[in-house]
Amino acid sequence: MIEAVGLTKRYGDKTAVHNLSFQVRPGAVTGFLGPNGAGKSTTMRMILGLDTPSEGTVTIGGRPFRQTPNAPRQVGALLDAKAVHGGRSARNHLLSLAQLSGIPARRVDEVLGVVGLQEVARKRSKGFSLGMGQRLGIAAALLGDPQVLLFDEPVNGLDPEGILWVRNLMKQLAAEGRTVFVSSHLMSEMALTADHLIVIGRGQLLADMSVTDFISANSADFARVRTPDTDPALREKLSAALNGAGGQVMPEPDGALRVMGLELPRISDLAHETGVRLWELSPHRASLEEAYMRMTQGAVDYRSSDDKKSGLMEQARPGFAPPPQVPEVPQQGWYAPPPPAQGVQAPFAPGTRTAAVPPVPPAPAAPVQDPRLAPPVVPPAPQATAPAAAPTLSEDPR
Numbered sequence: 001m002i003e004a005v006g007l008t009k010r011y012g013d014k015t016a017v018h019n020l021s022f023q024v025r026p027g028a029v030t031g032f033l034g035p036n037g038a039g040k041s042t043t044m045r046m047i048l049g050l051d052t053p054s055e056g057t058v059t060i061g062g063r064p065f066r067q068t069p070n071a072p073r074q075v076g077a078l079l080d081a082k083a084v085h086g087g088r089s090a091r092n093h094l095l096s097l098a099q100l101s102g103i104p105a106r107r108v109d110e111v112l113g114v115v116g117l118q119e120v121a122r123k124r125s126k127g128f129s130l131g132m133g134q135r136l137g138i139a140a141a142l143l144g145d146p147q148v149l150l151f152d153e154p155v156n157g158l159d160p161e162g163i164l165w166v167r168n169l170m171k172q173l174a175a176e177g178r179t180v181f182v183s184s185h186l187m188s189e190m191a192l193t194a195d196h197l198i199v200i201g202r203g204q205l206l207a208d209m210s211v212t213d214f215i216s217a218n219s220a221d222f223a224r225v226r227t228p229d230t231d232p233a234l235r236e237k238l239s240a241a242l243n244g245a246g247g248q249v250m251p252e253p254d255g256a257l258r259v260m261g262l263e264l265p266r267i268s269d270l271a272h273e274t275g276v277r278l279w280e281l282s283p284h285r286a287s288l289e290e291a292y293m294r295m296t297q298g299a300v301d302y303r304s305s306d307d308k309k310s311g312l313m314e315q316a317r318p319g320f321a322p323p324p325q326v327p328e329v330p331q332q333g334w335y336a337p338p339p340p341a342q343g344v345q346a347p348f349a350p351g352t353r354t355a356a357v358p359p360v361p362p363a364p365a366a367p368v369q370d371p372r373l374a375p376p377v378v379p380p381a382p383q384a385t386a387p388a389a390a391p392t393l394s395e396d397p398r
């Protein structure tokens with residue numbers, strides 16, 4: 001198990017991680033989510049002893065990484081797939097890591113097989129595609145057959161087949177009772193891979209809960225209603241009736257209405273009473289992506305000025321909230337579940353183990369610490385090790 005308690009990291013006056021406490025348990029895939037700059041990589045680096053916390057502690061199996069005996073056999077990590085000596089073959093890269101940790105050479109061939117790189121094992125890694133580099137990084141993480149695995153964006157650059165392979169690998173590793181902690185920006189992928197989520201924003205914990213709970217706590221179910229597009233007046237008429245009955249009605253870009261606060265039978269009755277024919281009346285549940293967007297919208301550091309959402313916000317008429325930009329979700333039946341309990345659907349609602357992001361206090365003046373300048377005290381996990389520091393083995397002539 002990985003356990004962080006009050007974990008804080010400051011770089012000069014920049015607080016990258018602030019008072020973070022969480023546990024990552026064995027037997028499950030735990031997704032680590034957060035917008036760009038939220039502090040995910042910094043947290044992973046502190047877990048792996050590559051950055052020293054300014055405050056707080058983080059342990060793996062009860063000990064800080066640097067005090068873990070034979071750490072590469074206990075903990076495997078993929079932090080940066082590009083952190084490979086490009087002139088070295090894939091096999092020699094893994095052999096050098098194995099040698100550092102007393103791992104037998106036959107394990108190198110085993111992991112090359114697991115990640116599907118046998119054919120190119122003797123090729124120099126500088127010719128590898130991004131996806132092949134990711135596979136090599138994953139091989140390095142698996143080298144010591146560790147019980148705890150950390151992956152920072154493991155599907156970055158992988159094609160659909162590779163993404164599916166990583167998904168199945170993560171699930172398999174968790175099913176074997178290992179602790180699997182994986183960061184990703186691909187929400188659709190996380191929804192399929194992770195059992196549990198830890199979400200941070202601006203260095204602080206936003207959520208620590210199962211994927212299912214996260215979606216229901218941070219999304220509002222709604223009904224989509226479509227009137228015949230041949231007669232826009234019908235849409236206005238129905239919209240007024242739904243509003244009058246206490247529903248919240250928002251227009252969608254394609255002309256449909258998004259209705260919250262009214263159950264489907266009630267919407268159907270109101271349409272009947274007002275004499276409006278319906279072309280669609282369907283229930284929708286939010287995706288992980290929508291729930292994530294709702295949760296983190298106040299904790300995003302970087303947003304494009306072309307962001308459609310900001311455009312919609314500017315154009316919104318008074319009294320109309322902009323329709324959230326949600327991806328299409330499959331229809332799940334004809335009747336919407338009852339609306340969530342008051343408050344539960346709101347982002348950061350109390351009682352959901354989520355929290356609004358309070359402003360991060362500025363750090364006291366301190367010299368900027370560049371981890372690249374700090375020599376590691378002990379060799380970290382295989383992939384976290386700077387490969388150039390590993391002893392040079394004779395290169396295969398390809």
Ligand SMILES: Nc1ncnc2c1ncn2[C@@H]1O[C@H](COP(=O)(O)OP(=O)(O)OP(=O)(O)O)[C@@H](O)[C@H]1O
Pocket residue numbers: 011014015016034035036037038039040041042043368369370371
């Ligand atoms: N060595 C450093 N010196 C100064 N600031 C740093 C350093 N490393 C990270 N930061 C800052 O700390 C914050 C968190 O960065 P971090 O890389 O951990 O975020 P992240 O969640 O991994 O982002 P991304 O999703 O973009 O990879 C950022 O504002 C970053 O600029």
